[in-house]
Amino acid sequence: MIQNFTTTMTAPASRPARFVRPHRHVDVPEGLWLNCPGCNQIIYRKQMEERLHTCPLCRHHFRISARQRVNMLGDPGTFEEMDADLIATDILAFHARKSYHEQLQEARKTSQINDGVLTGRTFIKGRAVLLVAMDFQFLAGSMGAVVGEKITRGMERATRENLPLVIVSCSGGARMQEGAISLMQMAKTAAALGRFHRAGGLFISVLADPTTGGTTASFAMLGDFIFAEPKAMVGFAGPRTIANTIKMELPEGFQRAEFLLKKGFVDRIVPRDELRSTLARCIDYCGK
Amino acid sequence: MAKRFIHGKTNPSSTVRRRRGAGVGAGAKPERMNRSIAPTAPAAVVRESAKVAPSARPVGMGLAFEQPILKLERQINELIALQEQKGIDYGSEITQLRGNLAALVKKTYDHLSAWETVQVARHPARPQTRDYIEMIVKDFEELHGDRRFADDPAVVTGTGRIAGHKIMLVGHQKGRDTKEKITCNFGCAHPEGYRKALLKMQLAAKFGLPVVSLIDTPGAYPGVGSEERGIAEAIAVNLREMSQLATPVVCVVIGEGGSGGALGLGVGDRLAIMQFAWYSVISPEGCSGILWKGSENAADAAEALKLTSSRLEQLGVVDEVISEPLGGAHRHPRGAAEAVERYIDRTLRRLKALPIPELLEQRYQRLRRQGEAALQEQG
Ligand SMILES: [Zn+2]
Numbered sequence: 081m082i083q084n085f086t087t088t089m090t091a092p093a094s095r096p097a098r099f100v101r102p103h104r105h106v107d108v109p110e111g112l113w114l115n116c117p118g119c120n121q122i123i124y125r126k127q128m129e130e131r132l133h134t135c136p137l138c139r140h141h142f143r144i145s146a147r148q149r150v151n152m153l154g155d156p157g158t159f160e161e162m163d164a165d166l167i168a169t170d171i172l173a174f175h176a177r178k179s180y181h182e183q184l185q186e187a188r189k190t191s192q193i194n195d196g197v198l199t200g201r202t203f204i205k206g207r208a209v210l211l212v213a214m215d216f217q218f219l220a221g222s223m224g225a226v227v228g229e230k231i232t233r234g235m236e237r238a239t240r241e242n243l244p245l246v247i248v249s250c251s252g253g254a255r256m257q258e259g260a261i262s263l264m265q266m267a268k269t270a271a272a273l274g275r276f277h278r279a280g281g282l283f284i285s286v287l288a289d290p291t292t293g294g295t296t297a298s299f300a301m302l303g304d305f306i307f308a309e310p311k312a313m314v315g316f317a318g319p320r321t322i323a324n325t326i327k328m329e330l331p332e333g334f335q336r337a338e339f340l341l342k343k344g345f346v347d348r349i350v351p352r353d354e355l356r357s358t359l360a361r362c363i364d365y366c367g368k
Numbered sequence: 369m370a371k372r373f374i375h376g377k378t379n380p381s382s383t384v385r386r387r388r389g390a391g392v393g394a395g396a397k398p399e400r401m402n403r404s405i406a407p408t409a410p411a412a413v414v415r416e417s418a419k420v421a422p423s424a425r426p427v428g429m430g431l432a433f434e435q436p437i438l439k440l441e442r443q444i445n446e447l448i449a450l451q452e453q454k455g456i457d458y459g460s461e462i463t464q465l466r467g468n469l470a471a472l473v474k475k476t477y478d479h480l481s482a483w484e485t486v487q488v489a490r491h492p493a494r495p496q497t498r499d500y501i502e503m504i505v506k507d508f509e510e511l512h513g514d515r516r517f518a519d520d521p522a523v524v525t526g527t528g529r530i531a532g533h534k535i536m537l538v539g540h541q542k543g544r545d546t547k548e549k550i551t552c553n554f555g556c557a558h559p560e561g562y563r564k565a566l567l568k569m570q571l572a573a574k575f576g577l578p579v580v581s582l583i584d585t586p587g588a589y590p591g592v593g594s595e596e597r598g599i600a601e602a603i604a605v606n607l608r609e610m611s612q613l614a615t616p617v618v619c620v621v622i623g624e625g626g627s628g629g630a631l632g633l634g635v636g637d638r639l640a641i642m643q644f645a646w647y648s649v650i651s652p653e654g655c656s657g658i659l660w661k662g663s664e665n666a667a668d669a670a671e672a673l674k675l676t677s678s679r680l681e682q683l684g685v686v687d688e689v690i691s692e693p694l695g696g697a698h699r700h701p702r703g704a705a706e707a708v709e710r711y712i713d714r715t716l717r718r719l720k721a722l723p724i725p726e727l728l729e730q731r732y733q734r735l736r737r738q739g740e741a742a743l744q745e746q747g
Contacts, residue, residue, distance in 0.1 A: 167746045260675065322590045
């Protein structure tokens with residue numbers, strides 16, 4: 081079960097929401113063998129990795145880093161990263177039990193990237209795209225000023241160069257440690273998407289596990305096409321917040337990709353091994 | 369619709385306290401009647417006293433840090449009663465005490481902590497969207513429904529005039545008495561609330577009416593129906609569409625600005641915040657729950673989140689802070705309403721003078737700058 085991420089967007093005043101536990105972010109422990117949370121069987125790590133980080137037995141989709149995503153989706157060696165040097169400044173001097181400054185340093189070390197998203201131009205089966213991949217390892221993939229700025233710059237470049245935009249979301253929501261500034265990144269990215277949309281741009285939003293909170297409530301739900309990985313958790317409020325609010329058990333499969341498909345908020349569930357060809361086909365259909 | 373702020377009508381504090389204490393019991397009265405507990409004095413008195421000294425009438429039960437103020441107010445009232453009863457002139461004592469009261473209120477409200485500010489923003493007597501409509505919107509005609517699923521009472525929309533400007537008003541409504549609070553979900557809107565607001569805003573843009581948005585919500589409603597009907601999608605679409613509405617959009621946080629639920633009505637040309645309102649990515653309790661595993665540290669969280677009006681102005685998140693009357697909007701709703709009215713009038717005059725393409729460009733650039741001080745190029 082995925083419990084270790086957050087939504088910051090939704091807690092009513094009196095109820096605590098779930099949020100980032102940055103120390104628990106890697107799904108897969110080290111070792112030759114590992115336990116699959118999907119089927120509870122011991123599987124061979126190498127086999128899992130060869131199958132694009134999915135379980136060879138039950139096809140459980142393991143969470144992957146932004147770098148792995150970029151390598152998996154793009155044609156080999158074609159990714160030209162943008163704005164890799166942008167870093168957060170901790171403008172609020174946010175300090176709770178741990179300082180945000182320390183959290184940032186740790187996250188940079190663990191994830192090997194400067195903040196929670198990779199953006200750049202790449203090719204998918206020979207088609208040029210502007211690719212954005214969020215990284216859950218970096219403070220639960222939360223969106224602060226750097227993530228918002230990098231994505232907005234990506235959108236603006238896609239608008240200028242008439243590139244199809246592909247965003248793979250994997251994020252707990254807005255970044256609490258940047259207060260209202262992180263909230264404003266939702267408006268900023270949505271506004272940039274508005275311009276891209278007006279200019280006739282194609283935006284394909286891919287929802288990976290998990291996509292929640294302010295990420296869902298901004299660009300992730302604004303795709304011309306919205307695809308989700310199987311069983312990905314997608315929602316606004318966290319399930320615990322909801323359960324506490326309504327004082328009832330949540331329905332089976334609530335907030336999973338299949339649930340959203342049934343409710344009409346996702347176009348299609350696309351397994352990881354079909355994603356590249358699906359994206360390429362979409363781009364062709366839209367004449368981009 | 370019954371007037372909520374009736375000129376010349378007084379509400380003795382004892383009645384206010386009894387009704388509050390009775391909670392749901394107030395349901396015996398017609399719902400609208402209960403709203404009239406909000407004003408603390410005849411409007412004419414408030415209007416005047418807002419500029420000089422606070423009203424001597426206690427407001428509800430008060431917040432913890434208000435107790436010394438309320439105590440002093442009771443003393444003044446007792447003295448006035450005594451004066452009338454015994455026919456003794458306590459004029460000079462009363463004047464003296466009123467002076468002390470004014471000083472105490474000023475001192476208290478000049479040094480509110482972030483957490484105390486949150487308490488003021490949630491004060492049960494603080495004016496809400498429907499109160500502002502009552503006080504500053506002329507000929508308000510409410511428009512209901514999202515034409516998709518339902519009418520969400522947590523969001524109020526309709527046409528009217530503010531300071532002579534024909535406008536479309538959208539705003540959260542938290543509800544004042546228990547019955548209305550439950551109807552309005554405590555101001556926590558469902559997707560249909562955001563869709564209703566967007567529909568009315570697009571109507572406004574079509575016919576060149578500016579939009580005024582009053583923000584006051586703890587957050588969007590976290591429930592099964594809300595998720596099933598796409599609360600995230602509803603908010604996301606509002607962000608995108610509000611950023612492109614071809615008409616002036618002025619937003620004011622009048623009480624609580626609870627994260628995405630607030631932002632869903634909060635994208636526009638200008639964002640102002642009332643002096644004792646708050647706006648944040650997460651509620652202090654929510655933040656405390658995450659960082660300290662319980663809501664006990666909400667005060668620390670409120671401090672860390674920098675959610676007060678002055679900090680938000682420094683951060684460039686809001687364009688302007690609207691000063692509240694001495695002692696907060698709940699002590700002088702009319703004074704607060706007049707300040708909001710003046711702000712809207714002044715802002716709309718400026719925005720209406722701009723050609724639409726210029727307006728939209730400035731709106732985009734305003735959003736585009738958000739967060740630029742919070743990042744840097746490494747190296
Ligand atoms: Zn498995």
